[in-house]
Amino acid sequence: MEITWLTKLLLSHLLADFVLQPDSWVTKRRAKHFRAPELYYHTLVAGGMALLLLGPAYWPVALTVFISHTLIDTWKSYQPLKAVYFLADQLMHLLVILACWYVAFYNWNDLMEYIDKMKADRDGWIRVTAFIFLAWPAGILIGQLTMKWREKLENPEALSQAGKWIGIIERMIILVMVLNEQYEGMGLLVAAKALLRFNEKDRPEQKTEYLVIGTLISIGLALGTGLLVLHLTAH
Numbered sequence: 001m002e003i004t005w006l007t008k009l010l011l012s013h014l015l016a017d018f019v020l021q022p023d024s025w026v027t028k029r030r031a032k033h034f035r036a037p038e039l040y041y042h043t044l045v046a047g048g049m050a051l052l053l054l055g056p057a058y059w060p061v062a063l064t065v066f067i068s069h070t071l072i073d074t075w076k077s078y079q080p081l082k083a084v085y086f087l088a089d090q091l092m093h094l095l096v097i098l099a100c101w102y103v104a105f106y107n108w109n110d111l112m113e114y115i116d117k118m119k120a121d122r123d124g125w126i127r128v129t130a131f132i133f134l135a136w137p138a139g140i141l142i143g144q145l146t147m148k149w150r151e152k153l154e155n156p157e158a159l160s161q162a163g164k165w166i167g168i169i170e171r172m173i174i175l176v177m178v179l180n181e182q183y184e185g186m187g188l189l190v191a192a193k194a195l196l197r198f199n200e201k202d203r204p205e206q207k208t209e210y211l212v213i214g215t216l217i218s219i220g221l222a223l224g225t226g227l228l229v230l231h232l233t234a235h
Contacts, residue, residue: 005054006101009061012049013093016069020045033077043069061100068096123233127179130229134171138221139164145217149210163214171222178226190219 025038033039047066054061072092079085102111118124143150170189177186 002101002105005104006097008053009050009065009097009101012053012065013046013097016042016046016049017090017093020049029073029077034074036077039070039073039077043073058104061104064096064100069093072096126229126232130175130225131172134175134222134225135168138171138218138225139167142167142214142217142221146210146214149213167214167218171218174219174222175226175229178223179229181230186223 021042025036025042028038029036029042043066046069047062050065051059051062072089076085076089173189174186177183177189
């Protein structure tokens with residue numbers, strides 16, 4: 001029941017935000033902000049979809065969705081068109097949805113009990129630490145280890161941001177695969193990356209060396225970290 005209810009509320013958000021919202025509404029909202037009628041058309045659709053899928057008994061939830069959606073989307077209309085603001089907007093909507101779900105089915109004591117379980121979950125903390133390490137500290141470590149090759153490139157900054165995010169995503173995927181002992185999938189990921197990144201013609205030798213060494217270090221760190229987590233959580 002609880003998961004079905006949450007899924008319906010998530011579906012109502014996806015339909016309202018991505019299926020039933022014309023681009024023209026977004027454009028006018030960005031131009032006129034809270035004065036744009038299209039803002040309220042959209043948030044009425046969001047609240048209406050929640051009411052339709054959950055049923056009239058949950059009208060307070062639909063009203064909460066309508067009000068929160070109006071406030072969040074008004075804030076977003078003043079922000080530049082950047083991915084960080086899109087993600088922040090969706091995160092705020094998701095937090096509202098989760099809050100409604102929690103209030104509908106749980107109470108404060110349930111939350112305290114869950115938090116206490118999380119505090120005592122040794123394996124969970126080990127996994128979280130592994131993901132944090134591979135996301136940021138590992139990237140800095142790789143940058144330090146590959147510095148002498150990067151300094152030989154004509155324009156090293158052109159690779160920095162894209163390479164940073166590719167590396168983070170790559171290490172996250174490899175860690176998930178190792179924790180689930182899906183080593184075949186890891187091989188496919190590495191092969192796909194090799195085809196994409198090393199298929200350029202007329203690439204300088206220094207750039208090839210830099211990419212190969214950085215990739216091998218990144219994969220090695222992710223694989224080693226995953227194997228260590230498996231070892232620690234097996235006891």
